[in-house]
Amino acid sequence: MNQFLRSLTPSQQVGALFLAVFGILVLASVAVFLLTLRERRTAHDESWQTGLSDFRHLLGRSWVMVIVFWIAWTSGEVMATVLFALIAFLALREFITLSPTRRGDHRSLVLAFFIVLPLQFWLVATRHFDLFTVFIPVYVFLAIPVASALSGDPHRFLERNAKLQWGIMVCVFGMSHVPALLLLEFPGRNYEGKQAFLVFFLVTVVQTCMLVQHLVSQRRRRPPSLPGISNSFHWDNWSWGVIAGSTLGALLSFITPFKPLQALVTAFVACVAGSLGHLVMKALKRDRGVTSWGPRDKSVTGANGLLDRMDALCFAAPIFFHSVRWYFGA
Amino acid sequence: MKRAWSPWAARALGWFLLQLVRVLTGAQARWYGCPPRAEQRIYFANHQSHADLVMIWAALPHELRSITRPVAARDYWTKSPLRQWITTAVFNAVYVDRERKGEGDPLQPLEQALASGDSIILFPEGTRGDGEEPQAFKSGLYSLALKFPHVVLVPAWIDNIQRVMPKGEVVPVPILCSVTFGAPIQLEPGEERRAFLDRARAAVIALRDR
Numbered sequence: 001m002n003q004f005l006r007s008l009t010p011s012q013q014v015g016a017l018f019l020a021v022f023g024i025l026v027l028a029s030v031a032v033f034l035l036t037l038r039e040r041r042t043a044h045d046e047s048w049q050t051g052l053s054d055f056r057h058l059l060g061r062s063w064v065m066v067i068v069f070w071i072a073w074t075s076g077e078v079m080a081t082v083l084f085a086l087i088a089f090l091a092l093r094e095f096i097t098l099s100p101t102r103r104g105d106h107r108s109l110v111l112a113f114f115i116v117l118p119l120q121f122w123l124v125a126t127r128h129f130d131l132f133t134v135f136i137p138v139y140v141f142l143a144i145p146v147a148s149a150l151s152g153d154p155h156r157f158l159e160r161n162a163k164l165q166w167g168i169m170v171c172v173f174g175m176s177h178v179p180a181l182l183l184l185e186f187p188g189r190n191y192e193g194k195q196a197f198l199v200f201f202l203v204t205v206v207q208t209c210m211l212v213q214h215l216v217s218q219r220r221r222r223p224p225s226l227p228g229i230s231n232s233f234h235w236d237n238w239s240w241g242v243i244a245g246s247t248l249g250a251l252l253s254f255i256t257p258f259k260p261l262q263a264l265v266t267a268f269v270a271c272v273a274g275s276l277g278h279l280v281m282k283a284l285k286r287d288r289g290v291t292s293w294g295p296r297d298k299s300v301t302g303a304n305g306l307l308d309r310m311d312a313l314c315f316a317a318p319i320f321f322h323s324v325r326w327y328f329g330a
Numbered sequence: 331m332k333r334a335w336s337p338w339a340a341r342a343l344g345w346f347l348l349q350l351v352r353v354l355t356g357a358q359a360r361w362y363g364c365p366p367r368a369e370q371r372i373y374f375a376n377h378q379s380h381a382d383l384v385m386i387w388a389a390l391p392h393e394l395r396s397i398t399r400p401v402a403a404r405d406y407w408t409k410s411p412l413r414q415w416i417t418t419a420v421f422n423a424v425y426v427d428r429e430r431k432g433e434g435d436p437l438q439p440l441e442q443a444l445a446s447g448d449s450i451i452l453f454p455e456g457t458r459g460d461g462e463e464p465q466a467f468k469s470g471l472y473s474l475a476l477k478f479p480h481v482v483l484v485p486a487w488i489d490n491i492q493r494v495m496p497k498g499e500v501v502p503v504p505i506l507c508s509v510t511f512g513a514p515i516q517l518e519p520g521e522e523r524r525a526f527l528d529r530a531r532a533a534v535i536a537l538r539d540r
Contacts, residue, residue, distance in 0.1 A: 089504070093356075097506040103496045109503040 010193035017200060017255070018070050025063055032056055051218075058211075061309065069203070073196050078125055081179040085121040091307045091314070092117065092171040094293040098285075099163040104153030108144050108164055116140050117172050124180050132180070133322070136173040141165060170281070171307070174314030177321040178202070184321075186328060189257040197255040201263075202270055204252065206316045209245030209271040210278065216240045229283045238275060245271035257328070269323055270316040277315020281307070340419035347420065351388040355494055355507035359389035362540055363513025364484060366391050370449055371482045373398070373511070374471055376464040376534055377453035378492035380406065381502070385491050386451055387421055389509040399424050399443055400451040428456055437470055444478050454530065458497070464534060467527040475517040475526070485512040485530065487537035510537040 005013060035052060072080035096109065116136065123132035145161045181202065182195045216237040225234045249267020253260040285293065293307035351357050359366070375386060383400045390398055402423040408414045417423040424443045427436045443450055452474075454467035475483060490507040515533050517526055 093504040093506060096504070097490065101493060106496055106499050106503065110501045113504055114501070 014196045077182050081121050081125040084179045088172050088175040094307045095167040098288050104151035108147040111147050120172050120176050124176050170314045177317035186257045191257040201256050205245045205249045205267045206274040206312050208248050209241040210312050212244040213237050213241030242271045270320040273319040274312035274316035278312045281311040344420045354504045357388040358508040360510045371484050373451045373484045373486050374454050375486040375488050377455045377458050381495050398449040401426050403428050467531050472523045472526050482514045484514050485533040512537045
């Protein structure tokens with residue numbers, strides 16, 4: 001089996017990976033479908049019902065995410081970058097919607113959406129790695145307050161600018177590091193053309209960490225560690241999530257250019273960054289008095305709370321990218 | 331020659347505008363008080379931006395869009411040939427004079443549209459508001475309700491649109507907006523003009539926090 005996989009070309013290997021993931025999703029969907037048939041005959045308690053409906057939602061989301069990644073991979077690096085730019089756009093739109101802005105912020109917002117965002121992803125696609133890591137933290141960090149100051153409105157100036165800069169940092173800077181993984185090169189490790197595995201590795205590890213944390217917190221009702229910020233966060237549940245994510249990372253080391261121990265450490269770093277980043281976004285939401293970034297009701301646009309699902313990835317991607325690049329000289 | 335391509339251009343522009351509004355604002359419609367139904371209606375909403383007209387037009391389902399005509403201020407929307415063409419060919423708007431000029435009744439075009447069976451979208455404040463609360467409603471809504479008692483009056487609250495394109499700006503920014511449609515109201519027998527208008531305004535404001 002292993003010999004056979006090694007004999008395939010890189011793109012065949014990635015294809016096999018998607019085949020495996022689609023297979024797992026099909027099996028899970030069939031299983032859930034059979035369960036819903038059975039449910040009509042036997043009476044179950046309510047918690048079982050809600051558990052099943054939760055799982056179906058999760059499955060639906062996983063389908064969407066996997067299909068999106070599959071499209072990104074089949075259509076090449078440029079299309080993948082465009083796709084992640086689109087996700088960043090929708091996430092930033094949700095973030096700005098819930099951050100109160102004033103008329104004076106209009107020019108800054110135009111700058112953020114129509115100049116900073118496309119430019120950042122263009123820098124990624126054209127491999128300007130040295131510029132793309134400093135473009136937002138240095139240049140945009142100074143340009144946004146200048147645009148706001150030129151509008152001549154001093155009311156809550158620092159607060160407004162901080163919010164906008166946070167939104168750009170998380171939604172644009174963080175998200176742009178996911179397609180950047182596709183362009184990393186590992187000299188001497190025979191990893192050319194397999195970078196899609198690295199994106200898969202990061203997404204799987206971080207999402208597993210979040211999922212395990214969520215499931216454990218549902219199973220064991222503990223009093224929350226930080227009730228002011230989250231109703232579900234508890235350090236024990238968090239540890240389980242990070243342990244699960246890191247272990248999976250070590251197990252998946254064969255699809256990465258890392259040795260198992262290195263994979264464990266990089267996965268650990270990504271999980272800690274992602275899960276704590278999610279906590280930070282929860283704090284921001286609490287500050288605004290909402291429970292999710294999406295529109296208040298079920299949306300017809302499909303952009304319902306996208307940021308809730310992507311925020312962990314937005315925090316994990318830059319940390320993962322830079323630690324890998326620093327350690328492996330990629 | 332111009333006539334020949336004009337309907338196609340209008341259709342293409344309409345499609346483009348619809349997609350643009352969806353990308354920028356999500357164009358989310360929330361039907362809380364009534365379902366979207368093809369009966370004759372007057373939608374009345376708060377007015378904060380010129381984009382209100384486009385927003386509520388985009389939020390309506392496709393089937394209702396073709397039988398619903400927004401009311402547009404004549405002085406603003408006929409200022410240039412392009413604006414006039416967009417409001418006529420794409421939105422099928424009804425023009426209304428904001429200032430009473432001479433002898434003519436400013437409601438005449440609206441009455442004509444209602445008499446021919448169309449639904450209309452009305453902004454009873456008459457002009458764009460600046461603050462949080464809508465201004466007092468003008469009496470047009472009352473006169474129309476009196477004259478067309480069978481037409482259903484649906485209040486609507488357009489949220490966030492003033493942030494997309496504040497007064498005096500040209501480039502819109504992407505911010506999620508929504509249009510909330512509330513329960514229809516009726517003109518009670520013998521109800522005073524001012525009382526009815528205040529009640530209609532309260533019905534619109536009540537949708538803000540839904």
